[in-house]
Amino acid sequence: MGKLSVNIADSSYDVHIRSDSYELFKTDYAKLLKSVDKIAIIADEHVASLHLSVLQNSLQSVECEIVVKTVPAGESCKTTNVYTDCLSFLLENGFTRDSLLIAFGGGACGDLTGFVAATFMRGIRYIHCPTSILAHDSAVGGKTAINMPEGKNMVGSFHQPIGVLFNENLFSTLPPREIRSGMAELIKHAFISDQKWTKALMSNTTFSKPSMEWLAPELLRGIQVKAKIVEADEYEKSVRKFLNFGHTFGHAVEAVCGFGGLSHGECVMIGMAYSLLLSESNGEVTSSLTNEFIQFSLANGYTYTPIHEHSFETFYSYMTLDKKASFGKINFVLLQEIGIPYIKEISREQLEKAFEQLQNRTGGTA
Ligand SMILES: NC(=O)c1ccc[n+]([C@@H]2O[C@H](COP(=O)([O-])OP(=O)(O)OC[C@H]3O[C@@H](n4cnc5c(N)ncnc54)[C@H](O)[C@@H]3O)[C@@H](O)[C@H]2O)c1
Ligand SMILES: [Zn+2]
Structure with missing residues (x-):
């Protein structure tokens, strides 16, 4: 159980690792969630089938609309097709520059969501809710990317999240x-x-x-x-x-x-x-x-x-x-x-x- 702060020139954010970290949506992150017009959870479909309800339950008291976009599990979500599909999904659902994305999955889903957040309407905010151990690396530092047939992570950008919330209980199904x-x-x-x-x-x-x-x-x-x-x-x-x-x-x-x-x-x-x-x-x-x-x-x-x-x-x-x-x-x-x-x-x-x-x-x- 613990917390640390990442302090980068234009963006500071906290990283939490604890079994009840999603409860922070009701406390530390409540003000932020009040300031957004819509939330999209972009979820790895396998992780969603196991754990989505845990995340959704802790977001129940949020007043704005929350929609879920599931994407293929693991690396297969980091494609141009899935990326544009996510952008269309946000547009069809009326997302704006005041909307928020939540990445729910391993590093692949995090990289995709970060890149969608970096480029949708020239950049919107996003929170990582990483579910893999590897994501202790990928969810911090703001590197976002998708793959090209020619190579891995060939298209991407730097875009820092505004928070990183690990729920360590979810590691049990890895x-x-x-x-x-x-x-x-x-x-x-x-x-x-x-x-x-x-x-x-x-x-x-x-x-x-x-x-x-x-x-x-x-x-x-x-x-x-x-x-x-x-x-x-x-x-x-x-x-x-x-x-x-x-x-x-x-x-x-x-x-x-x-x-x-x-x-x-x-x-x-x-x-x-x-x-x-x-x-x-x-x-x-x-x-x-x-x-x-x-x-x-x-x-x-x-x-x-x-x-x-x-x-x-x-x-x-x-x-x-x-x-x-x-x-x-x-x-x-x-x-x-x-x-x-x-x-x-x-x-x-x-x-x-x-x-x-x-x-x-x-x-x-x-
Ligand atoms: N942005 C960065 O700085 C950075 C750094 C390191 C790695 N990465 C990227 O991270 C990706 C790898 O991340 P990863 O290892 O988390 O893999 P991943 O996201 O591909 O997930 C691996 C598999 O584990 C499953 N999974 C995830 N969480 C689970 C859970 N709690 N229970 C059961 N299954 C679960 C997923 O469905 C998937 O099938 C690569 O695309 C890599 O390029 C990015
Ligand atoms: Zn690595």
């Missing part, structure tokens, strides 16, 4: 794969910020089956890391890039697996092992740390199968497409040591060598 996905982003936050914390997570035997009491303060800690970075660099000109640790290769794995074979975090876990390998020759990251991380990830049910099933060339072509590859160069977030990230341009030869090493060190898992 499948193991989605728990692993969110936990990968948690250890990413640890890797880029804190040696002791990272080691503690790596020696936690219930890392991928966390108890909810243990999890909430850990997620707040992850959000704290992200919030601090976003406060310093909202538009990803400098330190915000560190949050992409594990993502350059992770996104390539995700694209090769067709946006859906593995979860986002599972792909990022492979990407972090790859980045640790690349870091070995440039600082204090040792092969024993990389091996420890690989063993830890395997013990927690993560897989390296994709790198044994596809060639380096396949991943390389996707890496060159990554948004972070500017002027044709592929930049990686590496670690000098745990807690000290930096950016380095990596040559094709180095990338290929590290790929082969990762295959060797994860051999037998295909």
Whole structure:
């Protein structure tokens, strides 16, 4: 149970993680809800089938009209079709610049809703009610996006929410794969910020089956890391890039697996092992740390199968497409040591060598 504030130049908002967070609609957020003319809950259809009534019950006393737009579950909602469908839905229902959106689902629904909010009538307000562990990363910081057939998150904008309300009870229905996905982003936050914390997570035997009491303060800690970075660099000109640790290769794995074979975090876990390998020759990251991380990830049910099933060339072509590859160069977030990230341009030869090493060190898992 907890709360923290994100303070960005033009927008400050609170992030709450508690079992009764939706009750805040009747207290802390009551004045805001009075000031809007209409509310649309944009809900992941799977999450809606499980939990929508919890959210609706806590909004019962709100006076304005509330409509619900369900969108396809997970990543399949981040399409141009679903996006325009949402815009039409808002227009047909008479939404205005004084209306409010509530995102109800995992990171995908949050990214879509944020982008709809960013662009509808040049920008309206929205609140995140995230339902996945991974969303401790995606719901904070204001990055919104949809996918294009050519690549993930290729169209989007920066648009901060006005509040983030996690109801930790809803995590109880997350499948193991989605728990692993969110936990990968948690250890990413640890890797880029804190040696002791990272080691503690790596020696936690219930890392991928966390108890909810243990999890909430850990997620707040992850959000704290992200919030601090976003406060310093909202538009990803400098330190915000560190949050992409594990993502350059992770996104390539995700694209090769067709946006859906593995979860986002599972792909990022492979990407972090790859980045640790690349870091070995440039600082204090040792092969024993990389091996420890690989063993830890395997013990927690993560897989390296994709790198044994596809060639380096396949991943390389996707890496060159990554948004972070500017002027044709592929930049990686590496670690000098745990807690000290930096950016380095990596040559094709180095990338290929590290790929082969990762295959060797994860051999037998295909
Ligand atoms: N904007 C950002 O800064 C940022 C950061 C990281 C990731 N992302 C994006 O977040 C997305 C991944 O988010 P995600 O991992 O939450 O996945 P997701 O939103 O795709 O959800 C994964 C699956 O879990 C289900 N689900 C969600 N909550 C549930 C619950 N409480 N119970 C049962 N099932 C539930 C969904 O229906 C879906 O099938 C990706 O699109 C990624 O690009 C964005
Ligand atoms: Zn991520």
